[in-house]
Amino acid sequence: MRLNIAGLSLIKAFEGLELTAYKDPIGILTIGYGHTGPRVQPGMKISASDAEALLRDDVNRFEDAVASLVKVPINENEFAALVSLAFNIGAQRFSESTTLRRLNKGDRLGAAEALEWFNKGRINGRLTTLPGLTRRRAAERALFLMTPPDIQPAPPSQLPLTENAGIPPSTEQSPRREHLADSRTLQGAGIAGAGGGGAAISSAIEKSGESAKNTNESLSPQMERIYELIQAVPDWVYWSAAALVIVGLTIILLSRIDDWRHHRR
Numbered sequence: 001m002r003l004n005i006a007g008l009s010l011i012k013a014f015e016g017l018e019l020t021a022y023k024d025p026i027g028i029l030t031i032g033y034g035h036t037g038p039r040v041q042p043g044m045k046i047s048a049s050d051a052e053a054l055l056r057d058d059v060n061r062f063e064d065a066v067a068s069l070v071k072v073p074i075n076e077n078e079f080a081a082l083v084s085l086a087f088n089i090g091a092q093r094f095s096e097s098t099t100l101r102r103l104n105k106g107d108r109l110g111a112a113e114a115l116e117w118f119n120k121g122r123i124n125g126r127l128t129t130l131p132g133l134t135r136r137r138a139a140e141r142a143l144f145l146m147t148p149p150d151i152q153p154a155p156p157s158q159l160p161l162t163e164n165a166g167i168p169p170s171t172e173q174s175p176r177r178e179h180l181a182d183s184r185t186l187q188g189a190g191i192a193g194a195g196g197g198g199a200a201i202s203s204a205i206e207k208s209g210e211s212a213k214n215t216n217e218s219l220s221p222q223m224e225r226i227y228e229l230i231q232a233v234p235d236w237v238y239w240s241a242a243a244l245v246i247v248g249l250t251i252i253l254l255s256r257i258d259d260w261r262h263h264r265r
Contacts, residue, residue: 001067003059006143007080011059011087014136020045025130026121034058034087058087065091071104078108081115081144088136089118112141 003011015034021044024030029040032051035058046054066082069091074082082103086094094100097118103111116137120127 001063001074001076001079003063003083004076004080006077006146007084008059010080010136010139010143011084012055014084014088014132014139017048017051019048019051025123025132059083062086062091065094069095069100072106074103075147077146078103078144081140084136084140084143085115085118088133093118108144112144115141115144 012033017033018031021029021031021040021042028036029042030036031040031044031046031054033055035051035054062083066079066086070079070082082094082099085097085099089097098114099111099117102108102114116134119129119133119137121130121133122128
C-alpha cells in the first residue's frame, strides 16, 4: 500500500515548502518538506525538484515502516494518516505508540484517540503543546476515520523518483515546523478534491483550536495516557529523582545507626 493523495497533501500542507534550511520549533535544522538529517546545514538551499525528491525518499521509508509495524488490515486512509504521523514523530516513536498498540489489538477508535496525543514538543527543555501539531493531529485523526470511497494513490508525477540532492535521508523525523495550516491551505494543496475528504479534514482543523472535550474515559485509556506522559520525561529527571531517593535513604540510615549507638551507650 502506498500513500494516497489525501495523505500526501496533508503532509505537504503541514510541513510547508522551504528551499532554505531553517530551524523548527525545537531547534532541528530542516529543509524542503520537513526533511532533516546530518547533511542539512545552516544556509543550505535546494530547488523545488530537490525538495520533491527528498519528500519521496522520506515518504517511502515511512510507508515501509508503517506497513511492517501494523499487523491488522487497514484501509488507505488509515494508512495515510499513520504515515503522516510517523513522518512527523519518527518511526521509533511510532513503533512504541499507544496508537499502534491499540490498532494492532483491533481498537480503531482508541487508536484514533491516541493519535492526537502527539501534539507536544520540547522548547527550552519543557514539553509544550504546539497549536500547529494539535491541528495536524486533528487532521490525521479525521483522515484515519474517513471511509475512502474514491481517494486514489498519489501519482508518481507528484513525487518524482530522482536523486535526493546529495542529502542522505535522516533515520527519524521530529515535531518540525509548527505549521498553522487551515482549510484554505489544505484546499490549495489538493485535499479538498480528494473524494470529499478535504471538508472533513478542514473541519477537524478548524475545531482543533477549541477546548478539549470532557470525556468519561475508562481506567485503561487513562493509564495508557499516563504511560505516554511518562515516556516523554527525559532520562535525567529519573536519574535525579533516583539520586535524591538514595541520598534521603542514606541520611535516614545514618540517623538510625547514630540513634542505635547512642542507645547502647
